[in-house]
Amino acid sequence: MKDNPVLYNYFRSSTSVRVRIALNLKNINYEYIALHLRKKEHQSDEYLKINPYGLLPTLKFPSGIILNQSLAILEYLDEVYPTPSILPLNPIDRAKVRSMAYAIALEIHPLNNLHVLNHLKDDFMADEVKIKSWFSKWVHKAFSPFEKILENDKEGGYYCFGDTPTLADICLFSQVVNNVRFDVDLSKYPNINSIYERCLTNDAFIKALPKNQPDAE
């Protein structure tokens, strides 16, 4: 346990889900430290020393290495613990996978982050209906072309790219898990749903689910 990294995270945060999946896929044991977002534990002086952005997750190694930004953590883990890899070998294929991952991590998640939704409530008087429609809007805007790309360019695999999980599946799965709380209708996306179902047969993904964390409510 002494050599294991510590993951500062929150059961429901989808960027936390991403990092948990990668740690599980790569069989890296880690210590789970829960920070409660609604209790603003991520804004404590103590945590801001570890992560000046006050964002989750942070991965801290006993050697003193502290990493933040989930996508930077995922790239780091893939460079230092390359087996199994979550990126293909060929640069073109890597670009395809990264592009899929970023379509979610950049076009959906930043807009639907808790602090953004709170700001819309506080400063734009958005009620629950308005918040749900905001949330869905960005999901559909990216999921529609994403579904089309999966349809045309599936590489015949069970996952977003081929038959093993990549960065793209990690981001897609975490987003779909998050969607459930906002009643986003995903019935139009058979390929996305089938990948989500496939992930749900993989222990690394199951173990990373919010409901399976020690701080789950």
Next chain:
Amino acid sequence: MKDNPVLYNYFRSSTSVRVRIALNLKNINYEYIALHLRKKEHQSDEYLKINPYGLLPTLKFPSGIILNQSLAILEYLDEVYPTPSILPLNPIDRAKVRSMAYAIALEIHPLNNLHVLNHLKDDFMADEVKIKSWFSKWVHKAFSPFEKILENDKEGGYYCFGDTPTLADICLFSQVVNNVRFDVDLSKYPNINSIYERCLTNDAFIKALPKNQPDAE
């Protein structure tokens, strides 16, 4: 010219600025194709065939390779044209640089994208004052800790990490260029400003500026 990639982009788009800087840094000649965002040229059937998301930029090679998502393009360029590199060699340093880049590319830019600002105007009745305050809010939220990290962990360099431009500088510079249009006060960020000024002494950055593009208005 026949072997040069084609960049579908827009002079003012900051994700386009990012890719132009990287192409310039790596001395890759490219053909410039302008798509006018306000005229919705990025939503034409023709462009949607090349980029189903209808987003800029897209980089298309004569071999048929089509890449989208600026960060995926930057990683691809660094893998295929490694000199000069825009990422350090050591995984920990790479994670630091990616984390800085993502603090901008994920925490600021997605929220301040033109289509998001338009949605706020249309659906939340946001006026110019409200738009500017929204835009500034996300800049300051990320720039304050970013400035602190630069202060504490400068690695003694002229740029975000060391003495040569990286992914972090590319994202930072493009964001600062974008800020100007929304009157964001950056006087509190001496380290960010000094890196921006340093970039302005580098031809690769100068040539990528909106005002130096063929479609500049």
